[in-house]
Amino acid sequence: MEKRYEETAKREGLVRIDSGIPGLDEMIEGGFPFPSVVLVSGSAGTGKTTFALKFLCEGAKKGEQGLYFTTLSEPTQWMLRYASQFNFIDKEYFGDQIVYMDLGQLMREVDSNQLLAVMEEKIAEVVPQRIVIDPITVVGGMLKGDYRLFIFDLFNRLKNWNATTLVTGEVHPGEMYPPEVSYAVDGIILLMLSEEGGARRKYLEVLKMRGTNHLTGKQSIDITRKDGVMVLKARF
């Protein structure tokens, strides 16, 4: 009897939150671990930002707070102009339930400790359950100080703030993930483009998800106006 209790308690130990990506949660035992840091890696045009926005909107739909750090100095109006083409984007979420913060200019001016402090101030203000840093790979090229140490400190603190964070990583075609980031994350999701029969097909692969018996192998995905990124064929 006691053994059964222990087994049940163990199963109940890890909290998961919906990814918002149709078909993905079934591949990762119900959702992303909470809290955790997950890297969404891929080359240009694979759907990383769409993936991240859907993740935030899914949380907002459930009443959760979201925080979107952009490192690209892209004003909210431009981000929203393109993102609003997706049906899942509700502009009402932005500003209140999903808070947008541009780190682009700041990264040019401060060192890693100051950047971390500013990000933590914002996190403490918003108290988000979901955070996105899009893209994290820009930070390494611009930041003064030790990038790897910054990544370690940042990811450790993000989890202690009790949020699930998606960081997007831009890679060159053929490259899987940015190695200086991948060592510190709890999960890695690859988004890929592959030329087959004259057409470019999109795939998703869960490469790593700690504490999760995840499905392995490439899964076909599509990016639609209705759902954003969605897994087309998951073999369960």
Added chain:
Amino acid sequence: MNDKDLRQMQGLMDSLERNGLKGAVVLDLPSTQFVRINLMLLKGLSEDRGLAGMFISVDRPHQYMVHLLSMHQIKAAGLIFIDAISRFSADSKVASANVGFVDGPFHIDRLPTAMSQWEKGNGSKAKLSECKFAIIDNLSSLLTYNSFASVELFLRSFVKALDSSGNVIVPLLIDSQKSMLLYEVARSISREEIRVMDIQKGMDNKPMRISDQNFRVEGS
């Protein structure tokens, strides 16, 4: 905290006060909202009502809650942090607070003794015996480091000890959807259960009675 948070905090405190602010009370809510609700509880109990209390950190170092309190300008002068996780967290975050570090969160059965020893040796004015509320952040995390049986035993003796010392309120934050067994134990030793549900966009924020004994407080 925004207006919505403050309204939810008020609804939460109203529900707790109906019970006279004493004894164990289960707060059933999604795990993702624990931090937010802890912040509201600390504002309502410590700042607004001026109660001395203890906040036991087992999920993340106490510095994060200290930072949150500071960021939201919540004055919690009578708050004592018991930090049972910092020594295992490899975290360099700095914060200033009235804090005792105890070993743990392994061997949770030894926590009361460790707290008592810390109180005797701390040399400060902080008295755990004068606390009027106790919050554990969070119960489910204890299961990561301890067997279910030892967590259950700890919880029962912890609540019993505080109950016998008078008017001490012990809010037990649990996600019944994720931690059913612990939820059942917490319910069995609590005077009341409050279901704290996240408000979805556009929903009414007003507290709503769902039964004679239970209240659902809507808000985010």
